[in-house]
Amino acid sequence: ASYDCYYAEWDTRKKGPAVLVYGSWILSGNFSEGSVLSRATLTLHPKGVAFFVSTSSTWHTLPTSSGAFQRGLNGSPRGYLALLDTKSRSAPFISYSSEYGGLSVSFCTPLGMAVHSSGDLILVGAASTDLPMLPPVFQDKHGGGTSDGFVARLEPRSWGSRFLSLGSSCKGSAGVPKLTGLVASLGWRDGRLGALRMQASGLATSKVCAFLVGSHKSWLSVPLPLKVGTTACTLQASPVIVFPSSSGSGGKSTLDIRMPLDRKLYGARVAVQTVIIDPTANTTKLVFTNGLLAEIGW
Numbered sequence: 001a002s003y004d005c006y007y008a009e010w011d012t013r014k015k016g017p018a019v020l021v022y023g024s025w026i027l028s029g030n031f032s033e034g035s036v037l038s039r040a041t042l043t044l045h046p047k048g049v050a051f052f053v054s055t056s057s058t059w060h061t062l063p064t065s066s067g068a069f070q071r072g073l074n075g076s077p078r079g080y081l082a083l084l085d086t087k088s089r090s091a092p093f094i095s096y097s098s099e100y101g102g103l104s105v106s107f108c109t110p111l112g113m114a115v116h117s118s119g120d121l122i123l124v125g126a127a128s129t130d131l132p133m134l135p136p137v138f139q140d141k142h143g144g145g146t147s148d149g150f151v152a153r154l155e156p157r158s159w160g161s162r163f164l165s166l167g168s169s170c171k172g173s174a175g176v177p178k179l180t181g182l183v184a185s186l187g188w189r190d191g192r193l194g195a196l197r198m199q200a201s202g203l204a205t206s207k208v209c210a211f212l213v214g215s216h217k218s219w220l221s222v223p224l225p226l227k228v229g230t231t232a233c234t235l236q237a238s239p240v241i242v243f244p245s246s247s248g249s250g251g252k253s254t255l256d257i258r259m260p261l262d263r264k265l266y267g268a269r270v271a272v273q274t275v276i277i278d279p280t281a282n283t284t285k286l287v288f289t290n291g292l293l294a295e296i297g298w
Contacts, residue, residue, distance in 0.1 A: 005040055005053060007084065022092065026051070026084060039077075043113045043121075047095065048086035050121055050156070052110040055080050068098035069154060070132075075101045079108040079125060083156050096156040102130035109147070116153065123152045134262075155266075166216055166271060166291030167225050170233035172281045174204040174251055177289045179274050184294035186259050186266060194259035196296075200274040200289050203247035209276040211255040214240030216271035216293050225291075231282045236291025237271035247276070259296070268296045 008023040040053040054077040055062060062080050064071040079100035086092045100123065101108035108131070112124040126147040133140050142148055163181030170176075179200050186194040203209065212235075218224055219238035226235040245253045255272065259265065273291040281287045 005051065007042075007049065007051070022086070024092070026082070026094070039110055041110055041113050043115055045083060045115050045121075046119055047083060047088065048092065049084045050081065050113060050115065051084065052079060052081045052100075052113040052121075052123055052125075054078070054109050062099070063094075063097060064099060065094070065097050068096075070099045070101070073099050073101045075107050075128075077107050077109055079110050079123070081110075081113075081121065081123070081154070081156075083121075098154075098156075100152070100154070102127060102132075107147075118155075120153050120155045123150075123154060125150055162295040162297060164293040164295070166236040166273070166293055167234050169202075169289045170228075170231055170282075170287055172202075172204055172276060172278045172287035174278075175202050177202040177251075177274070177276065177287060179272070179289040179292055181292050181294055184270075184296050186262070186296060196257040196259055196270070196272075196294060197255065198272055198292060198294075199252060199254045200247075200276075201250075201252045203251045203253060203274075203276055203287075204278055204281075205247055205249055205251050207247045207276050207278060209245050209247055209253050209274055210239075211243040211245060211253075212237045212239040212241075212273045212275060213243065213255075214238035214271055216269075216291060228286065228288065229282075229284045231284055233282070233284070233286065233288040235273070235288065237273035265296050270294050270296070 005026055007026050009021040010018040011021050012018045040051060042049055042051045081100060082097040083095050084092055085095035108125060108127040110125045114122040116122055127150050129142045131150055169178060177200055179198055181198050183195050183197040215238045216224055216236060224235060224238060228235055243255055247253045271291055271293050274289040276287040277285060278287045279285045
C-alpha cells in the first residue's frame with residue numbers, strides 16, 4: 001500500500017548493539033487499493049502492544065475482528081485500532097481490531113493513546129462530527145470547529161453478540177422447532193442501530209406464538225428450567241416481558257427489538273424462548289423451543 005504499518009521490538013538492555021527481537025508488517029493493505037496509514041501511535045498493553053492509526057482510504061477496509069466496535073466507516077481519514085497480542089501464543093497475532101470514527105463522511109485523526117489499569121484503551125484525537133457518545137459525558141456535542149478534540153475509553157473485547165443455548169426444544173406438529181440468535185448488540189456496531197434479534201424456525205404455519213424475555217434462573221421464585229406438565233417441554237426463560245407474534249408460511253417468526261445505546265447494558269445477559277400454540281402437539285397444546293441466553297455486546 002502507499003503507507004503500511006511496520007512494528008519492531010529492539011532489546012537495548014545489554015551492552016553493545018541493540019538486538020532486533022521482533023519485526024513485522026502488521027496492518028498492510030493492497031497496493032492497487034491505495035490504503036494509506038499515517039499518524040500511528042502505540043502503547044504497551046498487558047497483552048502486548050496496542051496501535052491507534054489513521055487510514056485515509058475510503059475504498060479499502062482494513063480487517064476487523066468479530067467483536068469490532070465499528071467497521072465499514074466512510075470518513076477519511078478515520079481511526080483504526082488494533083491490539084497485537086504477544087503473550088497468549090507462541091507467535092504474535094491481532095487479537096482485536098476495530099475502526100473508530102463518525103458514521104457520516106467525517107474524519108477522525110488519532111493523536112495519542114494510553115492503557116487504563118483495567119486494560120481498556122484510552123483514545124485521544126481530533127474529529128469533525130458525530131463520534132459515538134455514551135452518556136454521561138463532559139461534552140456531548142461537536143463544538144463546530146473543523147477539528148475538535150475527543151477522548152474515548154474502549155474495552156478491546158473480541159466479541160459482539162454471544163448466545164448460549166438453554167435446554168432443547170420439544171416436538172410440535174411440524175417437527176422440532178429451533179430458536180437461533182442473530183444479533184445482540186448495542187448501537188454503533190457496523191454503523192447500525194443496536195438490536196436484540198432472534199428467529200424461531202420449524203414452526204407449524206400460521207400459528208400464534210410469543211417470545212418470552214426474562215431470566216434463565218427463576219420465575220416467581222420457582223427455579224428454572226421448569227418441566228411443563230407431562231410433556232417433554234421445559235420453560236427456560238421467565239416471561240418477564242412477552243412479545244406476541246405468529247409464524248408465517250415458512251414456519252418462521254422473528255423477534256426484533258431496538259437496543260438503546262446505554263453502556264450499562266454492555267455485557268448484560270437476557271434469556272429468550274419461543275412458545276407456540278399448537279393444539280395437536282400435546283396435552284398442553286403448547287410447544288416450547290430451546291432457550292437462548294444472549295450476552296449483549298457491541
